[in-house]
Amino acid sequence: MTIQILCERTAGAALSCPLSQETTQELAGYIVGFYESLFAGADPRYPSSKPEFVYQVLRDGYALAEVPIDMTSEAYVLSDQIAPAQDIQALHERFHDKFAWKLITTTFTQMA
Numbered sequence: 001m002t003i004q005i006l007c008e009r010t011a012g013a014a015l016s017c018p019l020s021q022e023t024t025q026e027l028a029g030y031i032v033g034f035y036e037s038l039f040a041g042a043d044p045r046y047p048s049s050k051p052e053f054v055y056q057v058l059r060d061g062y063a064l065a066e067v068p069i070d071m072t073s074e075a076y077v078l079s080d081q082i083a084p085a086q087d088i089q090a091l092h093e094r095f096h097d098k099f100a101w102k103l104i105t106t107t108f109t110q111m112a
Helices: 021-037 050-061 088-095 098-111
Strands: 003-007 013-017 066-068 075-078
Touching (some): 021 050, 021 075, 021 088, 021 098, 050 075
Antiparallel strands (some): 013 066
């Protein structure tokens, strides 16, 4: 089953995701947790917003295709309430991707 990942600021577009709702939530938490861990205790800063950052990493790092919103599909909505994963190392084996890693670390160096 494919779900759509929505971000309120991506007018009319969504990401097509082959993962379950639960796995998508874990992946979003991994992205946020990994990014925020780079700030080593300092307050993390996002280029625009947390949901837009996660959307960009999913689209450009994990290569999820952008598609028109389909109101009949199951949806996962990205929000500012995405909680960072607590055990990033455990999820690292499952979700690590070199393109996503590069995008996250490059964004960090621009924001630090």
